[in-house]
Amino acid sequence: MRFTPQKPSLFGETLESLSATLIEAGHPAFRAKQIMEWLYKQRVDSFELMSNLPKSLRHWLGEQFCIYPVKPLLDKRSNDVTQKLLMELEDRSLIETVLIRAPQEGVGAEQSRKTVCVSIQxxxxxxxxxxxxxxxxxxxxxHASEVVAQLMHxxxxxxxxxxxxxxxxxxxxxxxxxxxxxxxxxxxxxxxxxxxxxxxxxxxxxxxxxxxxxxxxxxxxxxxxxxxxxxxxxxxxxxxxxxxxxxxxxxxxxxxxxxxxxxxxxxxxxxxxxxxxxxxxxxxxxxxxxxxxxxxxxxxxxxxxxxxxxxxxxxxxxxxxxxxxxxxxxxxxxxxxxxxxxxxxxxxxxxxxxxxxxxxxxxxxxxxxxxxxxxxxx
Ligand code: SF4
The missing domain is CATH 3.20.20.70 (Aldolase class I)
Known part of the structure; x- marks a missing residue:
């Protein structure tokens, strides 16, 4: 079964695809790089927070895209530092994302090596x-965006x-x-x-x-x-x-x-x-x-x-x-x-x-x- 979301998520875009969409809508291509910075480096979850973009562009982005197509519902942490997040998708399907912390000598759980296990179906x-x-x-x-969004969460x-x-x-x-x-x-x-x-x-x-x-x-x-x-x-x-x-x-x-x-x-x-x-x-x-x-x-x-x-x-x-x-x-x-x-x-x-x-x-x-x-x- 193929699912089409109401609005595509920005996390499914590449720099090239986003630049092309921006140009087509009359916005300068260089904005794509700024948007990616807000997503991946600043980790914002709202268009309003993208403060170096003109208001009109933020408004347009909000009409065309969503940011997170996945939201965490449950967060369970086990004694041996495995943490499991149950995530809900737009169609109310459920998936799991797991964070595993490998214990390291002399280092607390938060600083230990971390592996994320993602779902793809x-x-x-x-x-x-x-x-x-x-x-x-x-x-x-x-969709790729639903996988990338698990990691960004x-x-x-x-x-x-x-x-x-x-x-x-x-x-x-x-x-x-x-x-x-x-x-x-x-x-x-x-x-x-x-x-x-x-x-x-x-x-x-x-x-x-x-x-x-x-x-x-x-x-x-x-x-x-x-x-x-x-x-x-x-x-x-x-x-x-x-x-x-x-x-x-x-x-x-x-x-x-x-x-x-x-x-x-x-x-x-x-x-x-x-x-x-x-x-x-x-x-x-x-x-x-x-x-x-x-x-x-x-x-x-x-x-x-x-x-x-x-x-x-x-x-x-x-x-x-x-x-x-x-x-x-x-x-x-x-x-x-x-x-x-x-x-x-x-x-x-x-x-x-x-x-x-x-x-x-x-x-x-x-x-x-x-x-x-x-x-x-x-
Ligand atoms: S491929 Fe096999 S192990 Fe992996 S999710 Fe499917 S049924 Fe489970």
């Missing part, structure tokens, strides 16, 4: 079996309590497209978003600090390799043979390992950078030592880092997290094969941080609340 059509976002199906693609939120270094425009260190949705299935919005984030007039955020995580859309991986945006690529592998992967990732039927892995290799060779293979460890499904040995071969061949994530319980799904002993034995096989591997004991258990869970719960409460008076978010 409402729901998801790919139905990976461990994922809450896939449970409710696909609703629509996000985080910047504004962080600005409120952490002073920004003079040279820094963004208030975080990394961006991962790992929230709701399959980024490569919303390809044009993904590439436009990356270009806006990357641009000197935009957030001026280095592409190598952006990670695109995919369930394995092989043709789009090849296309992205040629795109000229040097982002990092993470592949949700979760099974080291077709037989096991198919139980977890339905996409594997369309793009089995013999199609996916050469595409990943082509991306790796094009950019010369290590890939990441995500591997959720699920008891008795993919946590055997044979799987570990097969995974080691794949990682070695792709020059990839493996990120093991013990399964995070999703309401409505039966799978279990393996014991610590089984997790450690799996990782040991990879290490002994010389593979770079980390095990990430999932953050944010207590705030439904597994992809899509907060949205699912809130949609349920909204549906229940519609049957009775009152505010579901109260």
């Amino acid at each position: 409402v729901g998801c059509a790919y139905g990976c079996r461990f994922c809450a976002s896939g449970l409710a199906g696909f609703k629509r693609n996000l 985080i910047c504004r939120m962080e600005d409120a309590h952490t002073p920004r270094a003079e040279e820094a425009i963004a208030s975080f260190d990394n961006i991962v497209f790992m929230g709701m949705g399959e980024p490569l299935a919303n390809y044009d919005a993904l590439v436009r978003t990356i270009k806006i984030l990357n641009a000197e007039w935009g957030l001026y955020f280095g592409a190598r600090r952006i990670t695109v995580s995919t369930s394995g859309l092989a043709p789009q991986i090849l296309k992205l390799a040629e795109e000229g945006v040097a982002v990092r690529l993470a592949i949700s592998l979760h099974g080291a043979t077709n037989e096991v992967r198919e139980k977890i990732m339905p996409i594997n039927k369309k793009y089995p390992l013999e199609v996916l892995l050469p595409a990943a290799k082509a991306f790796q060779e094009q950019h010369g950078r290590m890939l990441t293979l995500e591997f959720i460890l699920i008891e008795d499904i993919n946590d055997s030592l044979e799987q570990a040995r097969e995974l080691a071969k794949i990682a070695y061949e792709l020059h990839a880092h493996v990120n093991c994530i013990p399964y995070n319980k999703v309401e409505g799904l039966e799978w279990k997290r393996p014991s610590i002993g089984r997790q450690d034995a799996f990782v040991k096989v990879l290490r002994e094969a010389g593979v770079s591997v980390t095990i990430r004991r999932e953050k944010g258990h207590d705030i439904n941080a597994a992809c899509g869970q907060l949205r699912l719960k809130t949609e349920k409460s909204m549906a229940e609340a519609e049957a009775r008076p009152g505010d579901p978010f109260a």
